[in-house]
Amino acid sequence: MSRPFLKMNGLGNDFVVVEARSAPFSPTAAEVRAIANRASGIGCDQLIVIEPGKGADARVRFWNADGEEVSACGNGTRCVGWLLMQSSGKDAVAIETKAGRLTAQRAGERLVSVDMGKPGLDWRDIPLAREQDTRSLDVTLFEDPSLATSPGCVSMGNPHVVFFTHDIEAVPIAAAGPLIERHPLFPEQVNVGFAQVLGRDRIRLRVFERGAGLTQACGTGACAALVAAARRDLTDRTATLMLDGGELLIEWRDDDHVIMTGPAAVDFAGELP
Incomplete structure (x- = not known):
């Protein structure tokens, strides 16, 4: 039928x-x-x-x-x-x-x-294979100088790791994405975000999605990137996320809920x- x-x-x-x-x-x-x-x-x-x-x-x-x-x-x-x-x-x-x-x-x-x-911020929420500070992981996931900072992790109902870089166009996403997605630290694998902060209210983002590869946009990835950036005081709690396919407005409200528009x-x- x-x-x-x-x-x-x-x-x-x-x-x-x-x-x-x-x-x-x-x-x-x-x-x-x-x-x-x-x-x-x-x-x-x-x-x-x-x-x-x-x-x-x-x-x-x-x-x-x-x-x-x-x-x-x-x-x-x-x-x-x-x-x-x-x-x-x-x-x-x-x-x-x-x-x-x-x-x-x-x-x-x-x-x-x-x-x-609400975002999951405990290491068990992601989940990770061992205890880590999800604000900034103390582990090397991929050897590349363009990924200048330790990544953060956020669960938005699915696992995300977010790298912050000064030049997103220089990031070798095709090489880094699959390796990080299947890293042993992530027992359920992970969505891999690469974020460049352009201002307190604007982030450029590309996401290698678990099981799908590099996509034009990732809604949960945008939410995770905003939360990860705000936790490190790189942005405010509301920002426009610029993805390959267009823009999303993400707000992490004071009641801890994340709103995606x-x-x-x-x-x-x-x-x-």
């Missing part, structure tokens, strides 16, 4: 979104990889499935392009939030994820704000074979 889908993107971070509230859809890892394959499949960074929610507007599940199910996806949550608000006429919706319950709100024409919850777009509709 064929299954309708929408191809969506948040700042170029692209998704195949499948509605499964009326009929279950539980893809295997091989099926996810086939769908995500850009040469022979539809092509995407993540597969997203929308399921019935218990006390929420929907439950959402995420799979990376390598077939692994993950707990969180910021840009994907924003896209799903926009879909749910469009279909229901609501201005705010509640979304269940493996990382917890999230709230999405309208923030303008095709703009959505998502309360991503950015666009959601529909590319096309189709049917899975």
